[in-house]
Amino acid sequence: MLQRFSEATPRSTGYRRRPVPGGPGAEKIVGLTAAGLIAAAEALGDDREMGGHARGAGRTGAPHAMLVNEIVVNAVTGTTTHDAPPRTDPRQAPPRRTLPCGPLPGGLDAWATEAPHTITGKHTIIPDAVLRAPELGIPVLFLELDRGTMTDIADVAAKLNNYKRWFDKTVKDTDGYDRTIFEVTYGTTHDRRPYGYYPAYMVRPPVAFVLDPGTRGSRPRFTPDALRRRMKALRDATSDHWAGMRHGDEGVTYYTTVQLGVHMIRTVLPDTPALRCEGRALHVGRTTATAEARVVGAHDGRLYAHGTTTCAILRG
Known part of the structure; x- marks a missing residue:
């Protein structure tokens, strides 16, 4: 070795x-x-x-x-x-x-x-x-x-x-x-x-x-x-x-899904090459947050699926 x-x-x-x-x-x-x-x-x-x-x-x-x-x-x-x-x-x-x-x-x-x-x-x-x-x-x-x-x-x-x-x-x-x-x-x-x-x-x-x-x-x-x-x-x-985020005296922040939309573009088969999921937050407010994600080919960047979500922000 x-x-x-x-x-x-x-x-x-x-x-x-x-x-x-x-x-x-x-x-x-x-x-x-x-x-x-x-x-x-x-x-x-x-x-x-x-x-x-x-x-x-x-x-x-x-x-x-x-x-x-x-x-x-x-x-x-x-x-x-x-x-x-x-x-x-x-x-x-x-x-x-x-x-x-x-x-x-x-x-x-x-x-x-x-x-x-x-x-x-x-x-x-x-x-x-x-x-x-x-x-x-x-x-x-x-x-x-x-x-x-x-x-x-x-x-x-x-x-x-x-x-x-x-x-x-x-x-x-x-x-x-x-x-x-x-x-x-x-x-x-x-x-x-x-x-x-x-x-x-x-x-x-x-x-x-x-x-x-x-x-x-x-x-x-x-x-x-x-x-x-x-x-x-x-x-x-x-x-x-990994569970929630702490914001000083405001306590811990948790999220729950309000809306979720997923769109399948291509079929994923057992011999499909490696895929990569990319996610990012579009907007984060005090009570709600919106994010989107895509599943793409790790080598060719081809789009396999994409989706958006809206989450309610719960502060503990």
Whole structure:
């Protein structure tokens, strides 16, 4: 497993260079067999010391890291081993089936794993993976994998609290202005509508939690029903970060739909390429708000559906 990473610090004076997934930065080689070490040396094209086989990594070890690798491979190749035909020869790699959405743009260079993001001198968040896909309107996305090894779902939800601490951290940019560290680190400073939202200084990157059944011995740690309950528990435990907006002494703002109109333009089939949903608020008043959304092809921009909604604003 080749992990490329740089210390995720801004390009301001006195800081290290900003990370470029797949670009310059520290690199480490872990969990490779002898043949894998040779292949890595050929791919990197230099004579560095490749090291040995990481302790605990291999066919039966490091399941968390192996599953993160599988997620990245699925995204890069547009294939998966899930529900694929059974393997006829145990000496061959598991068969893979093609995903309807196809591969994500950017290839392997769009991904980085275990990139440290320093909150304070003693506190650091290390996402399992980081995706940069500006072609899809995603300047940066952080991925966290949960295999159920943390029994208390509150411990998993606490990761989002640490992300918020990093997102809200401000540093001085090269022009002397204070900006959020993620704007400076990932180059979204001049994006007036990151992720399609405005104002830019209030927008924070998405954090995607991937929940896996995990294993306990030779059996899954969670049944499908138990995994759904864990997903619901995680949703409820993180609701402070996404349920409503707080406006000082006015309390929390919630929304309820008053009117909804949806128009289907093209059929979406199992082999339809990747789609992107774009939404924006047209008007936000004290009692009502109007918004519109479109579903378009991620690669060709073709319109598949569009809709509008009017919402009542309820202040708690």
